[in-house]
Amino acid sequence: MKRRDFLHTLGAGSALAFLPAFTRSAFAAAATNDDLAIAEVEVLKLSGTHHLVPGLNRQYQVNPLHLYAERRPKPFSDPPATTKEESRPLTHYYVRIRTKGGQEGLYGACDKEALPVLLGVLRPLVIGQNALAVERIWDQMYRSNRHSRASHFMMAISYIDNCLWDLRGRVFGAPVFRLLGGPTQQPVPVYGSCLGFSIDPPLAGKRAAQLKKDGFIRQKWFMGYGPGDGARGMDLNVQLVKELRAAVGDDVALMFDAYQGWDLQYAIEWCRKVEQYRPTWVEEAVPMSDLESFIRLSQATTVPIATGEHLYGRWEAEQFFKANALQYIQADPEWCGGVSETVKVANLASVHGVKLLPHCHNVHAALHIVASQSPTVCPFGEYLINHVPEKLHFIKDPPLTTNGFVTLPDKPGFGIELDAAKVEKQEVLTTI
Numbered sequence: 001m002k003r004r005d006f007l008h009t010l011g012a013g014s015a016l017a018f019l020p021a022f023t024r025s026a027f028a029a030a031a032t033n034d035d036l037a038i039a040e041v042e043v044l045k046l047s048g049t050h051h052l053v054p055g056l057n058r059q060y061q062v063n064p065l066h067l068y069a070e071r072r073p074k075p076f077s078d079p080p081a082t083t084k085e086e087s088r089p090l091t092h093y094y095v096r097i098r099t100k101g102g103q104e105g106l107y108g109a110c111d112k113e114a115l116p117v118l119l120g121v122l123r124p125l126v127i128g129q130n131a132l133a134v135e136r137i138w139d140q141m142y143r144s145n146r147h148s149r150a151s152h153f154m155m156a157i158s159y160i161d162n163c164l165w166d167l168r169g170r171v172f173g174a175p176v177f178r179l180l181g182g183p184t185q186q187p188v189p190v191y192g193s194c195l196g197f198s199i200d201p202p203l204a205g206k207r208a209a210q211l212k213k214d215g216f217i218r219q220k221w222f223m224g225y226g227p228g229d230g231a232r233g234m235d236l237n238v239q240l241v242k243e244l245r246a247a248v249g250d251d252v253a254l255m256f257d258a259y260q261g262w263d264l265q266y267a268i269e270w271c272r273k274v275e276q277y278r279p280t281w282v283e284e285a286v287p288m289s290d291l292e293s294f295i296r297l298s299q300a301t302t303v304p305i306a307t308g309e310h311l312y313g314r315w316e317a318e319q320f321f322k323a324n325a326l327q328y329i330q331a332d333p334e335w336c337g338g339v340s341e342t343v344k345v346a347n348l349a350s351v352h353g354v355k356l357l358p359h360c361h362n363v364h365a366a367l368h369i370v371a372s373q374s375p376t377v378c379p380f381g382e383y384l385i386n387h388v389p390e391k392l393h394f395i396k397d398p399p400l401t402t403n404g405f406v407t408l409p410d411k412p413g414f415g416i417e418l419d420a421a422k423v424e425k426q427e428v429l430t431t432i
Contacts, residue, residue, distance in 0.1 A: 035101025036131045036171075041123040041160070043115055044094040044108075045427040046394050046418070049087050055079040057196035057386045061222035062229075062261035064287060072228060078198055092394055094418075095163045099131050105167025106416050107159060109362060109391055111334070114155035115432045121145065122156055123430070132171065134164045138340050150312040154337060161338025162365045162414075169413030175368065176414055180343065182372030187405040189380040190367070191218030191255065193360070196386035199224045201239045205247035211385075212248045215403030218380060219248070220255040220283070227266045234266070238273045245277040255306070257283040264293040271301035281306035281328050294325040306330060309359030313337050314344045321352040330382075332359035332366070339365050343373075350377045360384060362391055363399060363406065364414040371408055381406070394422050 056078055065071040093115060094108030110118075122141055129137050141157045142148050148157065169176050177183050197207050199221065211219055221244060225233030244254055256279055258267070267285035283306040286293040298305045306328035311317055313336055320326050329349055333342040342358060346369065349356045356373070358366035360382035370381040383401060384391075392398035396419040399406050409415035 035099065036103070037100045038097055038127050038129050038131050039100045040096075040098045040430070041119070041126050042096050042098075043110070043119060043429040043432070044096055044106075044418075045429055046092045046094065046423050047425040047427075048090050048394060048422050049424065050090045050390060050393050051085050051087055052390075053079060053083050053085050055083070057198075059196055059198050059222070060224065061195065061257065061259050062224055062226040063259050064261055066226055066261055067228045069228065076198065076224075077200075090390070090393055092391075094394075094416075095159045097126075097131065097160070097163050097167055099167070103131065103167055103171055105131070105163040105165075105170065105413065106418075107163035107166050107364070107414065108416075109394075110159045111155060114152045114159060115429075117153050117156035118159060119430060119432050121153075122160060126160060131164060131167050134161065134168060134340060137161075137164060138338070142337075149315070154312045155335050158334050158336065158338040158341075161340050162333060165339045165365070166413035166416065173412050175408065175410055175412065176339065176365075177368040177371040177408060180339070180368065180372030182368075183408075184373060185371055185375055187407040188367050188371050189218075190360075190383035190401065190404055190406055191220055191253065191357075191380055192216035192404065193220045193382050193384045194386075195222050195257075195384055197221075199236075199240050201236075201243035204240060205243040208244050208252075208254075209247045212252050215405070216385075217251065217404060218253040218255070218280070219244075220257055220382070223256060223258045223261065226258070226261040227263055234270065234273075237270055241274045241277045241279065250278075253280040254278075255280045255283065258285045260284045260287045260310075262286055264290075264296060267293075267297050268300050271297070271303045275302055279303050283307060283328075283330070284309070291319060291323060291325060294320065295323050298325050298327075304328060306357075308332075309335070309361070311336060313341055314348055317345045318348055321348060321354060326354065328355050328357055330357055330359040332361050333369060334361040334365065335359075339369060342369055346373050346377055350374070355379060357382060360388075363388055364416065367399070367406055367408060368414065394418055 059076045060073045092109040095110055097105040125144055138161055147153050165176050192211050223237050225237050262285050264286055281304040288310040304327040307326055308330040309332045331342050331345045333339050346356045356378050358369055360366040367381045370378045396417045
């Protein structure tokens with residue numbers, strides 16, 4: 001399509017007059033299909049070195065396999081204070097989409113297990129398409145395979161969708177949160193996700209008090225024990241809640257995550273014993289597939305119910321909404337269908353009076369969504385204190401926080417720029 005034909009389809013040049021100048025320029029610069037046709041979908045394998053203290057902040061959380069004694073880890077304790085920092089190899093994967101006209105989108109880090117689908121099945125489907133036709137591309141990826149609605153297939157769709165949103169932002173010279181209608185909140189408030197911190201009650205209490213002092217007035221802690229640990233495990237789970245509430249007082253929101261490691265009876269008992277400490281929510285108390293148990297748990301306790309990082313798309317979310325099975329949904333734009341689908345989940349959540357707090361497997365897409373939506377629907381985001389710095393290792397000027405607020409860059413797209421000083425080796429993959 002020639003530029004004049006492109007403008008004609010929009011109602012001629014006068015139809016662009018209402019747009020901001022930078023948008024008019026972007027339309028003019030990207031007016032041909034040839035320029036915007038996707039020429040390549042590839043994965044950048046980045047290798048480098050990061051530094052850590054072995055074993056520090058690696059407290060495990062309960063998970064479904066811990067029902068079996070041989071699958072339960074040994075009790076955790078942080079290494080001695082004298083343990084020295086070590087250098088360790090680190091590999092991350094980023095998806096890059098390039099157009100014939102030289103535009104690029106970049107997104108990551110991506111989970112390796114999704115890459116065979118991304119490069120094997122979806123790559124040839126996406127190549128040749130107009131890079132700005134994000135909704136069309138999503139719909140075709142979703143329709144292309146009978147298994148597309150879940151698991152690694154949906155994860156691969158998510159990464160391509162997020163990368164296309166980054167590319168769209170670069171074309172129009174705007175951050176993704178502005179393309180989505182924001183900002184509604186900037187900087188973005190986040191809760192401190194405390195995965196990895198010791199859950200020994202006294203140590204956790206001291207850590208929680210310090211986090212409150214630093215500015216994390218919302219904190220999520222992770223349960224370490226489940227049905228396989230017997231009565232003592234239940235006592236330790238309850239003691240943790242009691243200790244944390246005593247340490248931070250009444251003005252800090254405390255959330256708790258069981259990572260699908262409990263069953264309904266265990267969850268009801270725990271809720272009954274901790275209701276007095278006013279948890280903001282209990283997350284994934286039972287396996288995600290067990291909707292009936294979520295419904296019954298929600299009916300049995302005053303503790304708000306949260307789940308959703310392991311659901312796929314608006315259709316699964318709607319089943320939970322219609323059943324009044326939760327108060328908080330945590331759809332993850334890395335896994336549930338990307339920015340395009342997560343925003344649809346937000347719209348559904350608003351209809352049902354549920355709040356969307358995107359699970360933050362990676363900060364970029366999740367926090368741009370929060371920054372673009374009404375605080376009534378998305379009041380704050382998530383920040384994995386011990387994991388975000390590692391996830392953003394290869395990025396220049398990463399959006400980090402130590403006080404519970406993340407300032408998103410006003411750069412085009414997600415503002416991702418690789419730090420050449422940290423990338424020791426870069427490989428370009430088109431198959432895997």
